[in-house]
Amino acid sequence: MSPGDTDTVHALMSDPLVMRHYPRPWTRDECIRWVEHNQRLYEERGLGLWMLTLRADGSVAGDCGLTIQRIEDEDEIEIGYHLVPKLWGRGLASEAARATRDRAFAELGLARLVAIIAPTNEPSANVARAIGMRLEREMEWRGRPQGIFALDRGSIIASP
Known part of the structure; x- marks a missing residue:
């Protein structure tokens, strides 16, 4: 994700x-701040979300990557993903999330990943489960009910 992606992110x-x-x-200003935030994460921690493109034609499919979230006074590394609606249900989010998970554990040496998912967002929960995450707890986060899915590096034996 780079400053040139602002229109796409918006x-x-x-x-x-x-x-x-x-x-x-989100508003355009929120998207500008989000892109800037991701740029800082890249520079400081090697984290951030990446734009996803289709191999066939290079069109934007969405984004996926790692960000830092504060959960109950702890900084957690969250895997997140968003896809354009016309591409939902094709396994693209699972493919991107699996590659992101593997990079997080193998290249970045992270010990744990979480995904913060609304109870009504079953497709996102399915992606989390597809990469080996399990619902760890339910809680209110930023004023809304959320499920916290988690995966520890040690629990990965082989890519699901």
């Missing part, structure tokens, strides 16, 4: 379907 994150499990779609 198109994705302002889509009411993509953002239906968030409090609301």
Whole structure:
């Protein structure tokens, strides 16, 4: 994700379907700040979200990557993903999340990943399960009920 991706990020994150499990779609200014935040994460920690493109034609499919979230006074590394609606249900989010998980554990040496998922977002929960995550707990996070899915590096024997 780079500053040149701002329009693409805004198109994705302002889509009411993509953002239906968030409090609301994002404004352009929020997307600018998000891109800047990801740039800082890349530089400081090797984390951040990457834009996903289709091999066939190079069109944008969404984003996926790692960010830092504060959960109950602990910094956790979250794996996150968003896809354009016309590509839902094709396994692309699982493919991207699996590659991100593998990079997090093998290349970055992270010990644990989480995914914060609304109870109503079953497709996202399915992606989390597909990469080996399990529901660890349910809680209120930022004023909304959320499921915290988690995966420890030691629990990965082979890629699911």
